[in-house]
Amino acid sequence: MEKRFDVWLTTGDQSNKLSQKASIVANSEPTNGFSVNVNNATRYQTMDGFGAAITNAAAYNIYNSPQRSQIINDLFGQNGIGISYIRITMGGSDFQAVAPYTYNDMPSGQEDFALNSFSIANDRNFIIPILKDALVANPTLKIMATPWSAPAWMKTTGSLNSGSLREECMSVYADYFLKFVQAYAGEGITINAITVQNEPLHTSSAYPTQHMWWQQQSTFVRDHLGPRLSATSTKIIIYDHNWDNTAFTTGILNDQATKAFVDGSAWHCYSNPPQDHYKKPGDIRNQFPNKNIYFTECTGGDWSQDFGSNLEWNTKYLFIGQPRVWAKTVLLWNMALDQNHGPKVGVGGCSDCRGVITVSGTSYQREVEYYAIGHFSKFVPTGSVRIDSSNFGWDDVHTVAFEAPDGAIIVIVLNPSS
Template identity: 45%
Template sequence: MNTNMDRGKSEVLIYESNGEGQLFAKKTKAELAPAPSSANARVIVVDDRERYQEMDGFGASFTDSAAYLIHQVLSAEQRAELMPKLFDEKRGIGLSVIRNPMGASDYAREFYSYNDLPEGETDPALERFTIAHDEQDVVPLMKEALQLNPQLKMMGSPWSPPGWMKTSGSMIGGTLKEEWYATYADYFVRYVQAYAEHGIPVYAVTPQNEALFSPPHYPGMIFPAADQARFVREHLKPRFAANGIGAKIFCYDHNWDKPEYPLEVLEQASDAVDGVAWHWYGGSSSAQSDVWAAFPEKEVHFTEGSGGEWIPPFEQAFSNVMRTGIGILRNHSRSFVLWNMALDEENGPTVPGFGNSTCRGIVKINQQTRELTYTLDYYALAHFSKHIRPGAVRIGSNSDDAVPTVAFRNVDGSIAVVLFNDRSHSESVEVRVPGYETMSFGMEAKSALTLAFGVRD
């Protein structure tokens, strides 16, 4: 690690968001608000002697809907603008983790798996396995994203196995039939191998998206903890090993409110599981640390959180991503992945029969006008992703409910500090980073700052 940067000559880079009119705006020290006259300034001390998790990065998902909008609805010129703004570290925000559905999710134009068969048929040898659907839009975008950011890591998560493997005979509802456990493990092997043939490595998989939720109108499946542990221990991990596949396996992939599920999986299949994947739709991010404390050798990942119309902008929507994102990182997560990379003017497309969608994408692409809009989620992710790079290690910083913070040291020695004023009034803040001049400034209510020390513009 290079810790001998020319600190005296390196100006801190500052990015501020304080409302819809100013999102991730670059500032100089002189342009920061002066510290309010107060003897009660919040002093943030960064301590790089404290070391925590290493980061894989930040990102979102190329769902079928998102990939279609970016690859087919946008013009080539618009796509040439968007992709660098998503994945290039210099020209954009350098997203570095993609978590893609393995087959259809709720955000797909149709129901599909990688092995769809006529009713009543089965395919034990997976002779009809194909990722042809992904080759239309997802694969080309993944290749382009990898060119823009070679450090990009892709995770895969199924919403459902092929219907013929399930008790429901459909991608909706049901459970995985006992006789297809081994075949379903081979299904994962084929997925990893098929993407590898396109030059796209699969970094990790989860056995099931939201294993405790079986939606009545889009793909899903209940996968009880004991069954998931047995599937991973007796089938998935051995099939990966037999085929020389090094992709990691993260269990659970669901909300913070049921930590007993990943604990049960880890207790029963610890040697076959590399970590735990979490979502934010219930509970608190502290659950990540509770499970990590019981199994500190296992990785922590946050794999899905969506903003939507249920959280109106700017406050509370932007604030929610900042507040929750800091909490996710302070609770040992190596990744912070939001949901759809893109949605349209109707918050879709969604699978037939889904009904009204209220989710928000990282960008909005109007199918009628082709207008491209960067949403609040894009700028909130920017506060983290732009200067907390893959391989960065979280270091110490004091934090509280009023001004939560998180700090990282990058592999090049630079330090990134993210702050959010969660109060309804301005706060006086002082930031102390070893080797740098102390910074004192004011933060408006519900505003965010990223301070990048030791980085040249």
Template identity: 45%
Template sequence: MGRRLALALLILAGGCATRSRRAESAPVAELWVTTGERSRLLAREPDLPIHMGAASAQAVIDVDETTTYQSIVGFGAALTDASALLLGRLPSAQRDTILRELFGPEPGIGLSFVRVPMGASDFSTRHYSYDDVPAGARDTALAHFSIDADRADRLPLLRRALALNPALKIVASPWSAPAWMKSTGSLIQGTLRRDAFAPFADYFVRFVRAYAAEGIPVFAVTVQNEPAFEPADYPGMRLDAATRAELIGRHLGPRFAQAGIATTILDWDHNWDHPEEPLAVLADSAARRYVSGVAWHCYGGDVSAQETVRAKHPDKDVYFTECSGGDWAPTFSDNLLWSVRTLIIGTVRTGARGVALWNLALDGRGGPHLGGCGNCRGVLTIDSRSGAVTRNEEYYALAHASRFVRSGARRIASSTGVAGLETVAFRNVDASKVLIVANSAATAATFVVRDGTRWIESRVPGTGVATLRWR
């Protein structure tokens, strides 16, 4: 009798354990939220059960992995001289902790798309190029070419970032050709001299090879940062569409091909308000052969311009390469929502494979800088005296994508505008799915995510952002 009772209890216990294991393995979705009033900042919420069958709800966001779009390179920001200097000055242990957070896998946010200036930008402490010679001299053989200016901070930081995230992709942009190549004989203003097209193409070759020799592959280059703008107090260079087409089609593209360089070439690298500029370059058959895609900035026009160009050239990639926050927009909730709606959801829904904001880090005075923007905000603010780090709204906007959407993911279809909620969805290589939801309304919204025959009920706070991840 005792043995029978013991056996019965053992069977009962086994059944309970089996049911417990089944309950533990029931599928769930992870939920992460950031609120406009900052009470929750990329905060993990309780997991959400995944149900089978029909969902009865008014606000249904359909996610369809059978409809796929572009593959994703990643999300990130620019490692300017200012950003590199501030990060490089941190004590080594603190610096490595921050780099692990920025570029490492979870709990890091996994940034994987970084832009670097080729030479000085306005966020440098001096104006320079990689081939500076005395005024009036020329160096067509590039005998004085050197990336030594990058050795103290930028190169070590990039190597560490690549070690933390081998999928990291780097896009490089010159703010100006060397002064001796320009009509002004200066890094300030002017355009490229016609007799400097070939040396400027060689300048790119030397740069890509020099970075490769340092263990840093350059994924893409743009031929000129903001080529329709000639700033008066920091390096810049005007290159109209005809000039860019000739430079790419007859010099840079063939030179890369001859040198066996696989780095891709992107056109434009300027605002949404002039889609006719990249369209003119792509209308040139020689340039079109070598242009892999178009890069965009946010300071004019509307994100729909990306789709305007992509619709005419669906074989060309789209990248978003610059947007800065600043003192002109001081409200956290407004900036968070605009950044997610426009720079994460908007750019990706109009084709972007990579999204890079402007300075990865600035100090509390929006510097260091020499000319240009005096009130810009970095993704991080680093106190130049104490080393204290503040994560700004742009950090959380990026992190809601970069932490969960891995390199190689594909955008998949998701309904947007349901109950005023804007969305974008992805399928990672590991088959996990990610949905980013932005709620501009002041009140929280409850919605259902429908994924085939499965559904998830969730909630996004008012003036908040949510990221869901499930399998």
């Protein structure tokens, strides 16, 4: 019996955008000199999902759009692209519809080691409602949470911006993480994983950031956060910064006591040239084969507006490139920004970033990133296993293949010359 593949196509000239085409027969003769061989006997990592981040700004844009229901279905529903994994910010970041906050803000000069003032009330304004909408559209959606900063009173600067965690606040900060996971569970939202710190090697005076050397992160996980979260199902993921630096992750995972609490490491794309760095997360997986790899952030923006070039870049380096070096997730940055690349209340940072969709007044636009994600999230369900597929030259066809839990075979092919 012949095996047929359904075909969905997006082209750089935008004449096709996730367009369904005539099916093809497996094992048919190649038409342009390439034959993609797939072997499901050679199996790699199990996939958790594909998606982007619900920042404060992204949630606000979706929540306040008159197209809210359509946007949710378009992003998360079966008739949309079925996004299966999202990352949320634990408090403020550089994309804010309101002034940055944490879950335990105190008046200047005051501390709260008992966390009596802990509250996720600010998240209930529009973040939690959007997460609940998304979970209705896709009940298997997984959620990762990441802090940009500890509460100001826990930091060396006394500010959400810049600075680092005070040594004497490590224990209470671990309690803070646990209370966050428990508070979200009380809302019916499971936090599948947390990363310890967004971009721990970067600080800014313009928006919430927090420096955390690998030595401090290792101590924090080993002596505080790991023991606190051990009774939960929430995974601990380290690093969460650029793919050019493997020393941070190696330093932590070489501590056997810390390593026992760590599920894996997370990676961003912000170092150039990408061809020199994008495979480095795989080096960590090869060195520590029992620790998972997660790709968690990359953004497009006005600096690159050509649809075809962006489609190729995202697919080559991220959505094909990262699973081929063991990533269980591929996540982009903001899920939804407005026509002014925001909102950005009280924060600096990227002023021309692009969301997966752009919400403008009563309408919204699907950006190139929507289609890049969609070729994966729509067809590769959570629990799929990456399997072996042909690997051609750098300037030739790129492929990645998966076997879904129901046995279906999914092959994604990038043809840069088409």
